[in-house]
Amino acid sequence: MKSAHLEKLLLCDVLENIADTLPNVDCLTCLNTANVIVPLLRNTHQYEETVIFPTYEAASTGNASPASTRRLRAEHVEDECFAGEVTEILLAIGHGKKIENAEAIGFMLRGFFESLRRHIAFEREHVLPVIGIVDVD
Template sequence: MCPVAGACGREGAVPCVELGRAHERKLGICDALEAIADGLPSSIDRFRCLEVASSLVPLLRECHRYEEEIVYPAFEVGGPGQRAASTVKRLRAEHVEDECSAQDLSEALLAIGHGEAVTNPEALGFMLRAFFEGVRRHVAFEQEHVLPLIHATSAGDRHA
């Protein structure tokens, strides 16, 4: 039995599966942000800017809430004691930073989507790349360190 069985809204769902879905969604929006950055300064899809701007913050909040309420407690249960707690503290801090950056990006993308000129494409490109590279690093860390541990913990619980 998974240490947080039923918490994912489906009986027997494991955090690994749901976290994998959240990662896919976050990486998908990173790809969209990268495409916007690659199009600067002359090839801007204003509709895509609006689309990404309207979904970025809600997506992160939803994914972060799930990670903080379900995944991280499961990680701490099976994790290496104090190191797990300090890892979770760092990951939570990254969530705060990501959400603040996402809010700034959303505002910039909404303005562009509504027709404003990109006055400093280098700065916007840097802002976009810093954000999606940070999110990709966060996802990679969770995939390499958090997921294997909670997967092993929940697999062990199913065999118990």
Template sequence: MKRAHREKLQLCDALERIADALPSVDRLKCLGTANAIVPLLRDIHRYEETVIFPAYEEAVVGSNANLASTRRLRAEHVEDE
């Protein structure tokens, strides 16, 4: 989970650097960053859906916890991609 978070932060930093450089951006950095977004998000979403969400849902079985949050996050993954 820490690795996934670190990778998302690195992507955000790259996007911030591009935004800060506007309008004189390095087109190659833009292309590289753009090409990294979808694969990174897909990998992180897959990890969350196969590891994190099931672990959370198993941990709250029998409690009064509402599982709407994981359903919402799964829907957001579709929107993100």
């Protein structure tokens, strides 16, 4: 789980760098990033939903955990849909499409990576301690 968080946080850093450098971005960075977003999220979400969340629910006391995992699962769906949109934009930029509205693209990228960072923060603060994983990163 720590490894998955680290990979997603590294992705967030790359996306933030792209957003910060718009419209003068490196096309290869955009292409490479576009190619990892969806597979990374799908793989980590599948692991969370099949291993981490059931363990969290079993280890939790009280009624909050099923509601929390339902919310986290819903965020996974939203994140994957948003990831598809971000991927399309990055692929277009990577293939040389002119950036007509750098501010809007930057806003989109920031919305995506900030959502991922919030999700990770919640898991680190609430889910991992309950299942016995200490995350000091």
